[in-house]
Amino acid sequence: MKVGVIGGTGFVGGELLRLLLQHPKIEVVFATSRQHSGEPIQRTHPNLRGFTDLQFTEQNPANVGKVCDLVFTAVPHGTAVELVTDLVKTGVRIIDMSADFRLQNPQDYSKWYGYEHDRPDLISKFTYGVPELHRSEIKSSNYVSCPGCMAVTSILALAPIIRSGLIDLERIVVDAKIGSSGAGVEPSAANHHAERYGVVRPYKPVGHRHTAEIEQELAKISGKNVKVAMSAHGVNMVRGILVTCHTFLKREIVISDIWKSYRASYQDEPFVRLVRDKRGLYRFPDPKILVGSNFCDIGFDHDTHTNRLVILAAIDNLMKGAAGSAIQCMNLMFGFPETEALMTAGIHPV
Amino acid sequence: MKVGVIGGTGFVGGELLRLLLQHPKIEVVFATSRQHSGEPIQRTHPNLRGFTDLQFTEQNPANVGKVCDLVFTAVPHGTAVELVTDLVKTGVRIIDMSADFRLQNPQDYSKWYGYEHDRPDLISKFTYGVPELHRSEIKSSNYVSCPGCMAVTSILALAPIIRSGLIDLERIVVDAKIGSSGAGVEPSAANHHAERYGVVRPYKPVGHRHTAEIEQELAKISGKNVKVAMSAHGVNMVRGILVTCHTFLKREIVISDIWKSYRASYQDEPFVRLVRDKRGLYRFPDPKILVGSNFCDIGFDHDTHTNRLVILAAIDNLMKGAAGSAIQCMNLMFGFPETEALMTAGIHPV
């Protein structure tokens, strides 16, 4: 099957290319880049030396439908609307990596992203790309919107406990920690190695945009409004997210019941692993062991002192948080085995 | 003035020695080490090459009162009780770095530390060494117990808002992130560089012992029971702590009132800096810029979406979180200027 990538120079674009070039069913027919058009892909993504001789090209949306069956759009928030408008006309199927089609209420774009979404009709064509929640819709979708990296982690962490109805929906704290690849490839003072190394930077203590996605998806599960109190911190690593969800239980619980509800939600999921070991260094989720893998590791602990349930979830933000989820969705959309080219163990230690 | 250090090989011991050797009023007369007795201090603490020719010696508590005016005890939790018992007899003044005299209710030791404290009478001789709360008692104390590193950070972050009476005392979440020096010098699988590098390790999602100190001090301020829901994470740095305190406001507030109450608490404090800048990379506290300094940087942000106040506080855990606080207490106890040998800017960037 032929696929293209629009916006191939960023970290997400590079990870998509890595996965696609090693996918047995896929031929990459183009990858675009404004900045690096005409240059070999392997200069920007040197890990792909020997895996492709392609060069980046300029965008040519009108032609996309003729040359490929599926296109990934990895462009900045706010710019995907116009691009997707053009692409839809060509009949190509689309997996969009931006936020532009994640929020189903168009008003949310003004509130959380600061721009008016002028194509609400297009939003409704897109499926939110979390297979654990929307597998069957994804299978029959032509258009999938990939979730935000912290959003998918938080949603997978919280979905079962929301489903259980056991927690206070007004006091859900999501304290997220993320590596430097999450902020994108554009150089800035904020991501200069000398300024970014060794930080614990509370870059978004309140008002993180992924809140909107998380509340949207949890409300669907709950049937009620859900309020998420999110704070995001940059920490000293490149890949990885850990979310620590502090939730308060409405009544006394038996911890094994909680395990049951998580197992019920995820036992058949190929890319969700429940982490529950009494010993060892990694008895709770940690993004360290997930480098290059598509797993979301989930675990929890019960604080009897405050009747709090602390739910922990970890991913590789470029994999399950972006390119891995996208390939998983692609596999579903095109009838490939869901785990094709994705079922690899994390590299450890790195 | 003559001082000694019992337990000089750990990270806290080393930091005490660094500060003491550069303190104009102090002569270090001994530093003990079981493991490295007879070896030069500068082998273990190579940054001190050229600053001392002392060698580590064996402990000899009975003699301490004769050779020095003050002794710092930097020994493992649970072992300080006996040591201090012996030292008190010699008439020496003591600053203890362990947890053994921090909790004023002896029962708390069984609950949080798993051992019976058999000298409750000694506990009552000790002052909890946070000058911002107990300056005048420290000045007149012979015995000071240094606070836990995450405890002092959390207490300084929360004290003014507790004082204000504005927040829900049942839903205080303290999400802490700490560097590898916090876990001590003893090699283990957990702190092997290959296992510890790049982690976001939720090593204590519930039940962290510093909870007890935080609740003790906040209850004194509040006059009510305070429950703290704490989770601690190891992140990829050596020095530093950031605590993110998620608190829920009981009513609508005006953010400038919160600033006023923090300024009222801290405007004369030499080592608390309120961080409030609209621009720049460091508009919130971050331990990165505090390396080697004794400051506690405090800032906050208001989440109108959930009426949450996110209070952030950062320290260098070996300074304000241990040795720096201890020297500050020493300066107070002996009538030196409070900031002597401590008023240095953090090294940045590191």
Add this chain to the structure above:
Amino acid sequence: MKVGVIGGTGFVGGELLRLLLQHPKIEVVFATSRQHSGEPIQRTHPNLRGFTDLQFTEQNPANVGKVCDLVFTAVPHGTAVELVTDLVKTGVRIIDMSADFRLQNPQDYSKWYGYEHDRPDLISKFTYGVPELHRSEIKSSNYVSCPGCMAVTSILALAPIIRSGLIDLERIVVDAKIGSSGAGVEPSAANHHAERYGVVRPYKPVGHRHTAEIEQELAKISGKNVKVAMSAHGVNMVRGILVTCHTFLKREIVISDIWKSYRASYQDEPFVRLVRDKRGLYRFPDPKILVGSNFCDIGFDHDTHTNRLVILAAIDNLMKGAAGSAIQCMNLMFGFPETEALMTAGIHPV
């Protein structure tokens, strides 16, 4: 095909298991561990959660020949001699990861490793496991000795220029930089995160043991004695090696001739990539982009100021420097495609 791993808890053991468990032709029948016998493999190697339910077992060399076709021995230097002696009796084929069978002159063990090798007859059964130099012997070997991590990097870097006869054989400087996984899994003060993070530690400025292997292999190529002046440094990463080989040319050269000789040596090699780009961040080899991959990237630059040729080579020390090379040898020994389960791109950025 059935394989076993003796010594499965170290970093090399873990990487072998990762590769073997994902190899389509292989069934792992056992992995031994003295320390963790009876525990699940995935506790020690948490990246393998979901990839195996095996538990570590105790060593039982006498039985190995019955249960598997090939065994990997990943035990400390000096202890493999006795173990291999026992294993050979069972008829199993062996890939040894230690140094005990790398040096073909038994006297070299006294000189470089400080022990007498009492089974020189066994040494002669082993092939030195560098396919780029000894592919045909490896194919027909029952016993392969995997090269040292810095040795294989240096040998691959230097072999073509040695072959060319262009450099001074008395002034070959190998300045090596390596991550913390290279020193093994055993916790020590040296690898404590707080002591190992941020170092540039010249841990072996002279006398590094891998010198012996490098000289042995280069002498075979050269037909003359070769002296290597090696220095090894620990740097702040977990995986990876860069060797910077400073060589002095005996006469004026044309740089394109050097490229020709490197291409002649490596153009058909699946896991050697020549790095030659005029632009881009990675125009010279860098271990950063090799995480999890089996490539050795080689490049060079000519210093006309001193008529020096600086040859640079990078690997992932747990892959091409250990487990990857071992699997490559296994593939050759058993007639599998040489690149089976190994032809994966490095994860980037990490």
Add this chain to the structure above:
Amino acid sequence: MKVGVIGGTGFVGGELLRLLLQHPKIEVVFATSRQHSGEPIQRTHPNLRGFTDLQFTEQNPANVGKVCDLVFTAVPHGTAVELVTDLVKTGVRIIDMSADFRLQNPQDYSKWYGYEHDRPDLISKFTYGVPELHRSEIKSSNYVSCPGCMAVTSILALAPIIRSGLIDLERIVVDAKIGSSGAGVEPSAANHHAERYGVVRPYKPVGHRHTAEIEQELAKISGKNVKVAMSAHGVNMVRGILVTCHTFLKREIVISDIWKSYRASYQDEPFVRLVRDKRGLYRFPDPKILVGSNFCDIGFDHDTHTNRLVILAAIDNLMKGAAGSAIQCMNLMFGFPETEALMTAGIHPV
């Protein structure tokens, strides 16, 4: 005494300000910044919060002589010539941090820096700011040019052995490793945290500009031409340099004689420490322990296998490699104690 800093926003500018603001004899009267003029210094250098209320101003060279006694110029290479020309007219004394006045042969600028130096007359007014070599000239200089960071490290490492006449002057290899602060504050793809973290990047395998300074100073000592074969690598830390100097001895030596010659050179130097310990993690120089200090640590080891002397030297590149050296020169120029505001121990562990 009143001083100003032209170019105060970079890492060197920030470190100068940190040292000057804590220097008991100094009042900082201005610091300039094109980009941040009108903004508080502490926004750019947040470690200085509470140490100054100054704001950055625009450059006004014509006025400098009226408002201060000394100015530090921390501007890009090539731009200092014109600036210094203007400043000299005002009668102010100058310490220049750029390369523009380091090389005493004006032709060297075309060769190594690619520009014609049009004020060779100015060059001759400047003293090369290495007190260990030029203390008395510095004391009587109005104009001092600070050395390059890798240059001063290499010069201090090599000076005594050059003086001894024992090594081959045609085969001096300087293999340097440096942190990310060395490349300056300007954001770029090369210093993006995601691309710079975890590298061992041979960014200048040949042709590094500091070669010229090293050869200039060593030739003065030797009385002969000296050729230095230098290669520079970026490693994963922010501060610090280690240079590994591989030198080849012309005859058999006794290692204690080498120690004698190093002690003879440096025994009275306040900021050179000879590192010679048989045990301990830091028995060779390592920049890790030098954070924030002005020391150059020097050690060596003898490779009898190749009759090579490996000389190792480490510094904090922003201290002894830039701002620390500059303040040391200032202290000498103005008759302050040479170690004033500089004699601080490194922060360890960081």
